[in-house]
Amino acid sequence: MKPISLLSYALALFTTFGCQAQPGQAAAPRVGVAPGYSHALPRHALVGYLHNFDNGSGVLPLGQVDGSWDVIVLAFADDMGEGRIAFNPAPGLERARLVADIAARRAAGGIVVLSFGGELGTVTLRTQRDEDNFVRTTAQAIDAYGLDGIDIDLEKIAGVVHGAPVAARLVSAVKRLHAMYPNLYVSMAPEHPYVQGGWVSMEGIWGAYLPLIDGLRDELDLLHVQLYNNGGLPTPYHADPLPAGSVDMMVGSARMLIEGFELAGGKGRFEGLRPDQVALALPSGPRAAGSGHAPPAAIIRAFDCLTRATGCDALKPARPYPDFRGVMAWSINWDVADQGAFSVPVGTHLRQARAGQ
DSSP states (O other): OOOOOHHHHHHHHHOSTTOOOOTTSOOOOSSSSOTTOOOOOOSSEEEEEEESSOSSSOOOOGGGSOTTOSEEEEEOOEEEETTEEEOOOOTTSOHHHHHHHHHHHHHTTOEEEEEEEETTOOOOOSSHHHHHHHHHHHHHHHHHHTOOEEEEEEOGGGTOOTTOHHHHHHHHHHHHHHHHSTTOEEEEOOBGGGTGGGGTOOSTTTTTTHHHHHHTTTTOOEEEOBOSSSOOEEETTEEEEEOTTOHHHHHHHHHHHHHOEEOGGGOOEEOOOOGGGEEEEEESSTTTSSSOOOOHHHHHHHHHHHHHSOSOOSOOOSSOOTTOOEEEEEOHHHHHHTTTTTHHHHHHHHHHHHHTO
């Protein structure tokens, strides 16, 4: 992340892509860290989604989230049509309190971002007008809530398939936002068929995120591909799909993202990302997702395998990747409901790893 000037800080606090925040929106924070300015990620980070809807785990004020989470992803923004988005806190969660909690978390060195998508979430991006509206209203949300950046978590319902306009429009829109906020944090959380699935097919949803990832390599801070709710992972390393929740699946998925892989049908090659741009993504517990849960001990072994080549099962990386970024969990809400069963062991291990390197 690049430092920003005092002038940029002042402009970020008071302007929004030429548009002032609308009446009724929360005022931009007057203290703390400028909107769109993200601290550098710790070498090994724990990322979690904080969802603003009750799916059995309850809703949770951000201020009650403990400090073990380095990045908090607010899930999800609402699609207001014609490219416009808005973030509406869940009933019972006060907007003013959320703004204050975000400012406090960021002042303490944390990162807070807004996610688009989810299982039922969409973003309307078909035309230039849609893209302009998306950029304008996303900037308004960044300024109104004092956010560090954005996360892209579009799934099947959002129509992300090869040839759909949403991918190209997102690339253009994110580049425009990044130009407005040079330190904008950008992450993605696609399901694995959309990414590593390009090794199997380059039709429909299979590999459909790859053009988006390629188009935003320079802007992308972190890619955490969901290793849940989609069964085993086909890889070049084994004849059968690697079982969900296994150490080999986690290691194999990260190897493909870092070391690259050939695309199906002779359609080229996905060139790997930097290790610091990649993290594992697992459910925080058995209740957090339909499938794919991995015990914390297995997640820790996969992380050690990737960073130090220890604790591996059958698969090993081509070499250790000591800068491999960390682990993402869906979700913070479920982890709190499970009394920290994920964040305590995994978060503690990540902090110990970065303290020892």
